[in-house]
Amino acid sequence: MAAAPKHSPQLFESIEKVEITSQVIMKITRHCHHELEKQLDPNVNGVLLGLINENKHTLEVTHCFPLMNSDTDEGMEINREYMLEMERSLRQVNIDYQQVGFYQSTYLNTHCDRNFLDSVFDYLEEMNEAIALIYDPLKTKLGNLCIRAFKLSLAAFELYKEDKDFTALMLRDKSLTYENLFKEIPVVVKNSTLTNVLMCELDKVQDNTSFFTLPTSSYLEKSMQLLLGGLDEINQDLQKLNMHQRAVYKQQTQIMKHVQERKDENAAREKNGLKALPEEDFSKMFKPPPPVGRLESLLSANRIASHCEMIEEHVKSGIGKLYLADSFMS
């Protein structure tokens, strides 16, 4: 779409916060909840439009539109046409048409997987300041609006460019851990004055939030289940790593044995006065086993960490609510 994308670390780090208008948040909310009611699989995503404000180091998101669930190829084709069509149309009504990222809804923080990483990477390649907005509909239902903005850290971005599957050496070089895989950018909600006037008008809107629900077991149970699942995954990954190390070790011993045999043979031959056999290049004969990709384990670790955070927050507020309930009942 644009000229060759400039990739410079400065552009990458230049965004310090993201400003969203309440209109965008409401549209995202409506879309995610609408889809949630229809089916439980929250693969809901859409495109964010807006502009970059270089002076204030902010990314302003002013508009968004939803995309269809595109698991099939033709679904993706339809989505592409739809995006082009929307872009053309929005230009006619003076709406910013530059894509600045995408939004996605998540189910208890399980969004952090390979697809997500791919999408973030794609958007970042095109535009170095692109962000991914994650919206948690379950948490909002419990009464607390939850919207966060993420992007890949610079180190992760460069690594992913070179190789889709990280190896342990690469990780150590860039000192990349699960903590600095994604970078979170603070989100600010900013409204124009006319929108503020509209909000004053909407003051009489009823509010029936179930904010004071006690920490119910289902939410906690599901989070714990997901936590256990994540731990299982990490365990499997560790086993794979172990096997790989064992294979490497075995191969090393094999190579050494072979070299030793050759030496012995050569010594025997020399004794007998025959020509010595050439020392072959053993590395070609014994191909080393392929290094284990560390990307999955990084993602799992990230997921587990975010689950833990979520549970902790939930528990803290839950204890507060329990004391509140206590004061009512005694």
Next chain:
Amino acid sequence: IRKLKRREAVVSTQSTGASEARPVALPVRKVIIHPVALFNIVDNYERRHDNNKRVIGSLLGRYDKGVVIITESFAVPHQETEEEVSMDMEYAMRIGELQKKVNTNLYTVGWYSSGIIINEYSSLIHAFYKCQCPTPVHLTIDTLMTNQKMKINTHITLPIGVKNGTEGCIFTPVPYTIQGAEAEQVSLKFFQQLRGSKKTPNFNDQEQIINCCDEMISQIGVVLGHIKQVLAGEAPADKELGRQIMEVVQAVPNLESDTITNMLNSHMQDLLAVEYLTYLTRQQLAVSARLNQIL
């Protein structure tokens, strides 16, 4: 405004003449507007071209037994001068179809315009929308804020006039409520907290609890004050209000204090155990990350 409506009422448009083939207009008794649509309209108004005094666009939603629910809206390019009005009908239909593809149960239910004036151009545009849906709803929102308020009005048209003579249509108001889905209410409440203030919003759970508690305390204070007044004989006692207050008070379950303390304690223990476990997991992850660096 009423006078304006009556004057423009006898405008006969071409399409109402050819109305035999269209479906019968469905009765519309009430309109429910989701706040998202209104935000869209205001944003559209702010981005208009300089030579347009008002903006128009389509409303999307669904129709449910006499109630029209408006859930979304989008802008349609249009020009309006003293002599003529033109709007891009292709655009409206195209975007309507696109939206239907993505959100399967949204279809055009009407149109909006900013500003409170309804004139002959409105009936022309309304005639176009009559081809899209049987009873289009016309929503006006006063972004110019005459009377210091951003007034919202919803209308539908009803045919008036003499049969086989001059026919026309009149815009009659329809009652509306602004109501959103539960999650929208939450976000709305959230935005209202930062209305007019420059500070950034806090998505923290605990701050939210504190805010809600404060609100609840003030609300309880108001109710208490009213009760005291009634007891002192200053304010008239309202039976309905009394019954509602009694319902609220009785909503607290009446259990023995022993059972309550036991329940609360066990729940608290569960929560604390979970928190300890998650803490442990996090420490383990951190240790493994450091080890990965070393190995």
